[in-house]
Amino acid sequence: MAEDISEAEDTLIYCLTGLNTMGRILLENGKKEAAGSIEDFVPNKITTLFGLMTCGANFYNSHAKVQEQVEELLQLESARVLVVSFGCREGAQLWLEQTGCKYDMLLDPQRKMGGDFVLDEGGKVILSHPCKNPMDRPEVTQMVATISSGGHPTSL
Numbered sequence: 001m002a003e004d005i006s007e008a009e010d011t012l013i014y015c016l017t018g019l020n021t022m023g024r025i026l027l028e029n030g031k032k033e034a035a036g037s038i039e040d041f042v043p044n045k046i047t048t049l050f051g052l053m054t055c056g057a058n059f060y061n062s063h064a065k066v067q068e069q070v071e072e073l074l075q076l077e078s079a080r081v082l083v084v085s086f087g088c089r090e091g092a093q094l095w096l097e098q099t100g101c102k103y104d105m106l107l108d109p110q111r112k113m114g115g116d117f118v119l120d121e122g123g124k125v126i127l128s129h130p131c132k133n134p135m136d137r138p139e140v141t142q143m144v145a146t147i148s149s150g151g152h153p154t155s156l
Contacts, residue, residue: 053091053098054098056095056099057095057098057099081103081104082103082104082105082106083101083103083104083106084105084106084107084108084113085105085106085107085108086107086109087109092105092107115128115129115130115131116129116137116143118143118146126146127142
C-alpha cells in the first residue's frame with residue numbers, strides 16, 4: 001500500500017511539474033509578446049494553450065492509481081467536483097474529450113467566478129478563496145483540512 005502511494009505521489013509530482021512549467025511558459029511568453037501585434041500573438045498563444053491542455057490531459061490520465069485514490073477520497077468525504085472553465089465551449093469540450101473527465105462542467109467566459117470553493121453536502125460554502133490572479137490558489141492541505149473538519153466555514 002505504501003509503495004502504491006509513493007508511486008502515485010511521484011506520478012502526481014511529475015504531472016504537476018509539467019503543468020506548472022507550461023503555465024509559466026504561457027505567462028512569460030504572454031508578457032513578452034503583449035507588446036507585439038495581435039497577428040503574431042494569437043497563433044503562438046493557441047499553440048501554447050494546446051500544450052497546456054495536453055499537459056492537463058496527461059496529468060488527468062497519468063496513472064489509474066492516482067485517479068482511483070482521488071475518487072476514493074471524494075467518496076469518503078462525500079465530496080463532488082464541479083469544473084468551471086473560463087474558456088469557450090469548444091475549448092472546454094476539447095479538454096473534456098482529451099482528459100476523459102467525467103465531472104460536471106460549467107462555463108464562465110466572462111471570468112467572474114475565478115477561485116477555489118468547497119461546498120458541503122447541503123450546498124453551503126465551507127471554503128471560499130476568490131483568486132486574485134491565475135497563480136493564487138489555496139494550499140491543498142488547507143482544502144483537505146476544511147473538508148475533513150466537518151465543514152467549518154473558512155475564507156482564505
